[in-house]
Amino acid sequence: MNILVINCGSSSLKYQVIDSETELVKAKGLCERIGIDGHFSYKPEGGIKEEADAPMPSHTEAVQMVLDALTNAKTGVLKSLDEIDAIGHRVVHGGEKFTGSVLITDEVIRGIEEESDLAPLHNPANIIGINACRQLMPNVPMVAVFDTAFHQSMPKKAYTYALPYEYYEKYKVRRYGFHGTSHSFVSRHGAELAHLDYGNSKIIVCHLGNGASVTAVKNGESIDTSMGLTPLEGLVMGTRTGDIDASVVEYLCKKEGLTVEEVLNIFNKKSGLAGVSGVSSDFRDLFSASEEGDERAGLALDMFFYRTAKYIGAYAAAMNGVDLICFTAGLGENSGPARARILDYLTFMGVKVDQEANMAASGVDARISADDSRVMVYAVPTNEELAIARETIALL
Numbered sequence: 524m525n526i527l528v529i530n531c532g533s534s535s536l537k538y539q540v541i542d543s544e545t546e547l548v549k550a551k552g553l554c555e556r557i558g559i560d561g562h563f564s565y566k567p568e569g570g571i572k573e574e575a576d577a578p579m580p581s582h583t584e585a586v587q588m589v590l591d592a593l594t595n596a597k598t599g600v601l602k603s604l605d606e607i608d609a610i611g612h613r614v615v616h617g618g619e620k621f622t623g624s625v626l627i628t629d630e631v632i633r634g635i636e637e638e639s640d641l642a643p644l645h646n647p648a649n650i651i652g653i654n655a656c657r658q659l660m661p662n663v664p665m666v667a668v669f670d671t672a673f674h675q676s677m678p679k680k681a682y683t684y685a686l687p688y689e690y691y692e693k694y695k696v697r698r699y700g701f702h703g704t705s706h707s708f709v710s711r712h713g714a715e716l717a718h719l720d721y722g723n724s725k726i727i728v729c730h731l732g733n734g735a736s737v738t739a740v741k742n743g744e745s746i747d748t749s750m751g752l753t754p755l756e757g758l759v760m761g762t763r764t765g766d767i768d769a770s771v772v773e774y775l776c777k778k779e780g781l782t783v784e785e786v787l788n789i790f791n792k793k794s795g796l797a798g799v800s801g802v803s804s805d806f807r808d809l810f811s812a813s814e815e816g817d818e819r820a821g822l823a824l825d826m827f828f829y830r831t832a833k834y835i836g837a838y839a840a841a842m843n844g845v846d847l848i849c850f851t852a853g854l855g856e857n858s859g860p861a862r863a864r865i866l867d868y869l870t871f872m873g874v875k876v877d878q879e880a881n882m883a884a885s886g887v888d889a890r891i892s893a894d895d896s897r898v899m900v901y902a903v904p905t906n907e908e909l910a911i912a913r914e915t916i917a918l919l
């Protein structure tokens with residue numbers, strides 16, 4: 524079956540067509556600057572990437588452009604739209620309502636809408652993508668796969684904030700966690716690679732990209748994760764603070780004459796690696812700047828590695844041990860030097876790195892711990908689109 528996987532942001536739409544039997548990507552691409560001017564890219568399997576500026580006043584035009592490209596007589600990979608058997612949509616926030624993927628119905632769309640308060644930038648964009656697909660392909664079954672769902676297994680002690688309990692009861696203020704599709708995919712695949720019984724294992728997944736989070740996966744279930752009510756909490760990120768004393772909000776409001784919204788915007792968009800370094804939010808830029816002697820770029824990297832290692836230590840304690848640590852996403856999958864810097868903190872728990880294997884591993888499944896390491900360590904490229912396609916098939 525052909526599964527169209529859609530990951531819709533407020534002004535972008537990423538797509539892939541995946542053959543569910545072979546699990547190969549038949550075509551993929553990206554619509555950007557939707558509602559601004561519009562830029563479209565399309566790449567068929569084994570073919571050449573096409574790119575063009577194209578007006579996209581709304582997501583409906585973007586989806587239409589994707590469908591036209593997929594069925595185009597010259598470079599399309601499908602004869603007609605009838606060959607799309609199902610659509611899997613990434614949805615960011617499922618709140619407490621969605622503990623797993625679901626077939627999309629009117630009621631599900633209302634449910635996603637109701638969770639929009641918790642993800643005001645993301646959920647409305649996801650709904651727009653769903654509605655655009657429904658409009659153009661009303662009879663194709665669609666599935667929503669939530670970033671938060673995998674973490675719904677967390678125990679109360681892990682997800683409850685130490686606030687007056689009524690705020691949880693009234694407004695569901697709690698830790699939800701994100702990147703769930705990735706943490707689930709990588710922990711399961713990591714267990715296979717390491718020959719562990721997934722249902723009886725202790726795994727820590729470090730998803731280290733522009734957005735970054737760590738999850739403790741015990742016996743196949745997320746029992747704690749570093750992101751919270753929103754993706755702001757936890758690790759130092761490209762532009763986000765991660766963990767910070769909430770009192771800083773009031774202090775900066777007073778000192779700088781800012782509103783709470785303005786400070787939160789700074790926490791989300793101008794902080795993290797970009798804020799500390801003043802150079803960039805991108806790890807590769809920071810490595811280069813640091814090598815050229817830029818001290819603040821070096822500090823931003825030091826802070827990132829240090830905090831990531833602290834979370835790994837904390838989650839080893841949360842699970843009373845750890846069998847496997849997995850590194851994934853842009854930095855985690857590709858950067859031997861970054862992994863080495865983090866793992867340097869963990870020799871106390873018997874982690875031994877195979878330096879050569881670690882430096883060689885980039886974008887491939889690879890064991891990077893030494894044979895006599897007490898904890899196994901793997902680089903495991905994430906594949907959220909494939910995970911969404913698998914979930915979609917499972918629900919059909």
Ligand code: ADP
Nearest residue numbers: 731732733734804805806807852853854857858
């Ligand atoms: P997101 O999906 O959150 O936007 P990614 O998972 O694509 O982010 O990760 C992007 C980050 O990964 C960037 O900061 C980039 O510099 C970093 N990255 C990608 N490849 C490498 C590499 N080979 N070495 C170091 N950093 C890398």
